[in-house]
Amino acid sequence: MTWQLTQTDASFSGTVRATDTSTGAVGTGSVSGTITGSTLQFSITIPAGGYPSPYASCTANVSGSGQATSSTITGTYTGTSSCAGTIGSGQLTLNK
Secondary structure, three states: OEEEEEEEOOEEEEEEEEEOOOOOOEEEEEEEEEEEOOEEEEEEEEOOOOOOOOOOOOOEEEEEEEEEOOOEEEEEEEEEEOOOEEEEEEEEEEEO
16 A cells, blocks of 8 residues: 655545555555544545456445554554455555
């Protein structure tokens, strides 16, 4: 997963690229959330058309929480994919 973010005060938003591990398809969508201290809450949406063919009709919605430092974000997330079903117990580490 790759995020490109812009932060304004306690809110952030940007783009996300994520690989669906069940299909191997790389999707592009949006990420947004809030940060309080070093704790963040986030939501990711990959809309229809965000995945390449033959998965172009698939969507994904994920939410989670994590901890931020000056160089990393670590966290957990859950959600759903219209093509792959439940996304459970995902973990992420993003490096600056």
